[in-house]
Amino acid sequence: MSDLQTIPARRGKAVPLKRGEAIKIVNTHGHQVVDFWSFVAGHLTEFSGMEQCRATWLKLCPEVGDHLYSNHRRPLMTLEEDTSPGRHDSVMAPCDNERYGLLGCNGYHDNCKDNMHAALFELGYSVPFTPGSLNLFMNIPWQPDGSLSFDPPLSKPGDYVVWRAEIDCIAVMSCCPQDILDINNRNTVEAHYEVLTQ
Amino acid sequence: MSDLQTIPARRGKAVPLKRGEAIKIVNTHGHQVVDFWSFVAGHLTEFSGMEQCRATWLKLCPEVGDHLYSNHRRPLMTLEEDTSPGRHDSVMAPCDNERYGLLGCNGYHDNCKDNMHAALFELGYSVPFTPGSLNLFMNIPWQPDGSLSFDPPLSKPGDYVVWRAEIDCIAVMSCCPQDILDINNRNTVEAHYEVLTQ
Numbered sequence: 001m002s003d004l005q006t007i008p009a010r011r012g013k014a015v016p017l018k019r020g021e022a023i024k025i026v027n028t029h030g031h032q033v034v035d036f037w038s039f040v041a042g043h044l045t046e047f048s049g050m051e052q053c054r055a056t057w058l059k060l061c062p063e064v065g066d067h068l069y070s071n072h073r074r075p076l077m078t079l080e081e082d083t084s085p086g087r088h089d090s091v092m093a094p095c096d097n098e099r100y101g102l103l104g105c106n107g108y109h110d111n112c113k114d115n116m117h118a119a120l121f122e123l124g125y126s127v128p129f130t131p132g133s134l135n136l137f138m139n140i141p142w143q144p145d146g147s148l149s150f151d152p153p154l155s156k157p158g159d160y161v162v163w164r165a166e167i168d169c170i171a172v173m174s175c176c177p178q179d180i181l182d183i184n185n186r187n188t189v190e191a192h193y194e195v196l197t198q
Numbered sequence: 199m200s201d202l203q204t205i206p207a208r209r210g211k212a213v214p215l216k217r218g219e220a221i222k223i224v225n226t227h228g229h230q231v232v233d234f235w236s237f238v239a240g241h242l243t244e245f246s247g248m249e250q251c252r253a254t255w256l257k258l259c260p261e262v263g264d265h266l267y268s269n270h271r272r273p274l275m276t277l278e279e280d281t282s283p284g285r286h287d288s289v290m291a292p293c294d295n296e297r298y299g300l301l302g303c304n305g306y307h308d309n310c311k312d313n314m315h316a317a318l319f320e321l322g323y324s325v326p327f328t329p330g331s332l333n334l335f336m337n338i339p340w341q342p343d344g345s346l347s348f349d350p351p352l353s354k355p356g357d358y359v360v361w362r363a364e365i366d367c368i369a370v371m372s373c374c375p376q377d378i379l380d381i382n383n384r385n386t387v388e389a390h391y392e393v394l395t396q
Contacts, residue, residue, distance in 0.1 A: 146259050
C-alpha cells in the first residue's frame with residue numbers, strides 16, 4: 001500500500017508527523033541530495049540541531065538506531081532504516097542564494113534555505129531562522145587533515161531512509177538545487193517520500 | 199602596551215569591536231577551551247555560522263588567513279595569528295544545561311550557552327537563539343570512520359589566536375565550564391583577551 005508523494009526537483013515539502021509515524025525518503029534517481037530538518041510541532045523554536053546531534057552521536061554522520069536530536073538535546077526522530085551507503089552530511093549549511101552568488105551566479109538561484117521556508121509556509125508556518133540541515137545522501141568526505149570536498153553521490157536509485165517520529169513534529173525536505181558542484185551529479189531531479197504509520 | 203582583560207573561569211565576556219580592530223584570545227593556562235561567536239553590530243540576527251564557514255573553508259577547522267563567515271556568508275573576521283597547534287572545533291554545540299543533565303548532573307551546571315546570553319546581556323543585548331560556536335583550543339579529533347571524541351587539549355600555556363574584525367561586530371567568548379569530559383583537563387580556569395587596534 002505505497003503512497004509515494006513527490007518532492008519536486010529544486011523544491012521543498014513539509015510534512016506533519018504524529019509521534020510513532022515515520023517518513024520514508026526515497027532517492028528515486030539515486031543522485032539527488034535531500035536536505036532535511038525536523039521541527040517540534042507547536043514549538044518551532046525547537047528543531048533538529050546538527051551540532052547537538054554530533055555531540056551525542058560522537059560521529060559526523062548518523063547510522064540506523066541513532067536519534068535526530070533537537071537544539072534542546074531531545075530526541076525528535078530515530079533513523080530506522082537506511083539502504084544507502086550511509087553517507088549523509090551534517091557539516092555543510094543548506095545552500096542559499098548568497099552561496100550561489102559566491103559560486104558565480106548572477107540573479108536568483110533556487111536554494112534549500114528558501115525551499116525550507118516556503119515548505120513551512122505552505123503549512124502556515126514561518127520561522128525567522130534557518131537551522132543547519134542534515135543533508136541526506138550528500139557525499140562530503142573528510143580527510144585526516146580535516147579537509148572537506150563536495151563529491152558526487154554514492155547512493156543508487158531507490159535508496160531510502162526511514163525516520164520515525166519520537167514526538168509530534170514537522171519534517172521538512174528540500175531537493176537540493178545545487179547544479180554547480182558535483183553533489184547531485186549536476187542533474188537536479190525530484191525525490192519521493194511516504195508517511196508510514198506504526 | 200598590553201591591556202589583558204580576564205574572561206573569568208566558567209563565565210563569558212562580550213566585546214564590541216570596530217572594523218579593523220582585533221581581539222587576541224589567550225589560553226593563559228593552556229588547557230582552557232574558549233567558545234567563540236561573532237555577531238554583526240546592530241544586526242544581531244547575522245552571526246558566525248559554523249556550517250557556512252565549513253562550506254567555504256572546505257575543512258573542519260580554520261587556519262591563519264581564513265575568515266569567520268556569517269550565516270549570510272559574509273566575512274566577519276579574519277584569523278590573523280594562531281600560536282596553538284591549530285586544533286579548534288567547529289562541529290560540537292556549545293554546552294548547555296540540558297547537556298549536563300544528559301551527562302548525569304543534577305541541578306544547574308554553568309554552561310557556555312547561558313554564558314553567551316549573559317555576556318550579551320551585559321552589553322544590553324538579547325537574542326532568542328544560540329548559534330553554533332567555534333570552540334577555540336578544543337580538541338575533537340575525527341577518525342576515518344567519522345567518529346569523534348572529546349579529548350584533552352593539545353594547546354600550551356600562553357597560546358593565543360588573533361581575530362581581526364572585517365565589520366563592526368560583537369565578539370563573545372565563554373571559558374567552557376565542562377568539567378566532566380576531558381576537554382579542559384577537568385580543571386576549568388580563566389582565560390584572557392586583549393583588544394588590538396590596527
